[in-house]
Amino acid sequence: MKKYDCAFLKENLYSGVLCDVLDGMGYRNQSIGQRLMPLNDDTVIFGPAFTSIATVVYSMPEHPLTAQCKVVDQLGEGEIYVLVTRGQYNCAVFGELFATAVKQRKGAGVLLDGYVRDLKAIKEMDFPLFYAGRDPRTSKGRAEINECQIPVILDGVTIRPGDLIFGDIDGVVIIPKEIADEVFEQALATIKKEDQVREGLINGDSLEKVYGEIGTI
Numbered sequence: 770m771k772k773y774d775c776a777f778l779k780e781n782l783y784s785g786v787l788c789d790v791l792d793g794m795g796y797r798n799q800s801i802g803q804r805l806m807p808l809n810d811d812t813v814i815f816g817p818a819f820t821s822i823a824t825v826v827y828s829m830p831e832h833p834l835t836a837q838c839k840v841v842d843q844l845g846e847g848e849i850y851v852l853v854t855r856g857q858y859n860c861a862v863f864g865e866l867f868a869t870a871v872k873q874r875k876g877a878g879v880l881l882d883g884y885v886r887d888l889k890a891i892k893e894m895d896f897p898l899f900y901a902g903r904d905p906r907t908s909k910g911r912a913e914i915n916e917c918q919i920p921v922i923l924d925g926v927t928i929r930p931g932d933l934i935f936g937d938i939d940g941v942v943i944i945p946k947e948i949a950d951e952v953f954e955q956a957l958a959t960i961k962k963e964d965q966v967r968e969g970l971i972n973g974d975s976l977e978k979v980y981g982e983i984g985t986i
């Protein structure tokens with residue numbers, strides 16, 4: 770992604786319009802829906818993915834949690850820390866101290882297909898998080914996060930390192946990095962059309978007229 774200012778896009782885009790544009794480009798299954806919830810209604814995450822995978826373990830490793838520390842210590846500025854489990858949810862794999870580390874590294878947020886703990890502190894931080902659930906148990910001796918920067922699959926959507934992630938109250942959209950500039954350009958154009966539609970409706974035009982003329986809803 771080169772052309773656009775991240776802060777501008779984060780402020781102006783929304784997941785629905787990104788899905789509409791991706792639909793139009795033939796990418797019809799790029800979203801993660803209900804299963805992952807935003808921390809708050811106004812939580813928005815946007816940035817390139819830094820991916821990792823948690824694997825369940827059944828005994829205490831020699832150095833528990835250390836692998837995940839090494840993974841999160843590699844997160845780059847502006848990146849979204851993506852952590853998926855292998856469909857198993859037996860503990861929290863993220864908490865307030867990892868959130869603090871992500872924030873210190875200037876990470877843009879976390880997309881967690883797993884459970885979180887320390888939610889009280891994370892809410893106080895207003896941390897940009899999407900998550901699958903909560904659990905007070907630590908991952909020590911339950912899961913190891915020791916693979917990163919490889920493609921992961923979340924709800925059937927492949928997320929590769931560097932793919933763009935946009936999440937808001939409606940859901941999370943994965944934008945393949947090769948088409949990101951085009952998607953953002955079209956999304957901003959579509960938003961302008963939606964503004965015209967809204968204006969027409971407020972001025973008393975029928976839905977059929979404005980939709981027929983402008984072609985977007």
Ligand SMILES: O=C([O-])CC(=O)C(=O)O
Nearest residue numbers: 863864865866867907908
């Ligand atoms: O041990 C964990 O699951 C992580 C944790 O509490 C934190 O990051 O504060």
Ligand SMILES: [Mg+2]
Nearest residue numbers: 864865866887
């Ligand atoms: Mg903690």
